[in-house]
Amino acid sequence: MILRMKGVVQPYAWGSKTFLPVLLGTEPTDEPQAELWLGAHPSAPATLDGRSIDEVIAADPKGVLGAKSVEEFGPRLSYLLKVLAADEPLSLQAHPSRQQAEEGYAREEKAGVARDAKDRLYKDDWPKPELLCALIESEALCGFRAPARTYALVSQLGAPRTAELLAPLADDSVPEPERIEQVFSKVMRLEDPESYVSELRSAADALGDSPDAEVALLADTVRILSDHYPANPGVLAALLMNRVKLQPGEAMFLDAGNLHAYLHGAGIEIMANSDNVLRGGLTSKHVDVEELVSILDFCPIADDRIEPEPVSPGVDRYPTPATEFALWRLSPSGSSVEVPATESGRALVVTDGSVTLSSDDPDITVERGQAAFLDAGTSATASGDGTAFLAGPGL
Secondary structure, X not given: OEEEEEOEEEOOOOEEOOHHHHHHOOOOOOOOEOEEEEEOOOOOOOEEOOEEHHHHHHHOHHHXXXXXXXXXXXXXXXXXXXXXXXXXXXXXXXXXXXXHHHHHHHHHHHHOOOOOOOXXXXXXXXXXXXXXXXXXXXXXXXXXOXXXXXXXXXXXXXXXHHHHHXXXXXXXXXXXXXXXXXXXXXXXXXXXXXXXXXXXXXXXXXXXOOOOHHXXXXXXXXXXXXXXXXXXXXXXXXXXXEEEEEOOOOEEEEOOOOOEEEEEEEEEEEEEOOOOOEEOOOOOOOOOHHHHHHHOOOOOOOOOEEOOEEEEOOEEEEOOOOOOOEEEEEOOOOOEEXXXXXXXXXXXXXXXXXXXXXXXXXXXXXEOOOEEEEOOOOOOEEEEOOEEEEEEOOO
16 A cells, blocks of 8 residues: 655754745745654654554554564654755754663653653653755764864864863873763853853954865854854864765764764755754753763764665665664666565655656655655555655664
8 A cells, every 4th residue: 555645844943944845846935944754753743645644553553564663663653754954053962872762761751750841851762863865965063073183173273262171182091982071071061151152253263264174164163053052062062073064865874872963954864753852052952961971972983974775776775773764765767666675664755856656556656745655565666757765664
């Protein structure tokens, strides 16, 4: 069974006013449209042929989701597929591992913290690994840079007071993760972050044409973030992080404990079906520094980009260790390709052109911006000249 799927648009303040309306073929308004949710998250469930996806799943969990998925995750969709469109930076954030989520959720439930409380950290007991595949050029802060390199870059930027604050990053006698944790914890607890941000902004504006591309990029990051958050310690935390640029089709995977923030761009985002977010700055929302530090992975990384792997002609998969989700890109290019994962429930969204899905039922043509859902018992082929992204569990 293939059903037409209609998602829910989320109008977060950082969203684009044009990208999703153009994709969906609707008239733009003055309201930003940040995310299109295509899943069964309780706060914004999609509909399948006009019925709530939760209702459809509840009527036949194994038939819709697949027996293996129900056995592993219960009678719920294990993933949430989104189209994300950001014109402004998102908050710094990280997500817990499954064990951390289970322990944190149980702790807050026992303490009686209301699930809609502003200081509630764990909304459920699930992890939230995620993947972003760019549809246009997109940039993000992602993971921590090698600490000695960070100190060298900030020193070259010409902000001596900030460089002194970050000096422990250069201490080679201390393991790298410990250096990063020490400095991150310090900057997040500053009583007067505004004075440091002000110094950084002045240095960035006075830099001119730096011969070092990384220093120039760091200055640009300072300018972008300080425009929105001139007194937020998250601007200082961002100095410790990698800045990653994704071209269309490129992707990055964000596992538990990875501190990140999207700066701008648009892409397909897929994640475990969870709402567990621990924020680390660049926001007016609640930040629990102690809990955030307890879940962060402070090991430096060079890059979180992942390369798509060809499955068959016209079908690529973005490999991740996540069991809750998998993502494929379908590019039939005038031919016909097999739709993967026939023993699980899959969501599909078309981002370019149109794709026709053929099965034992009548064919369904999915145009740009439209979506469909294939239940676990449906084998199908995709044809046409469009591009589609397919989501399913990663089992």
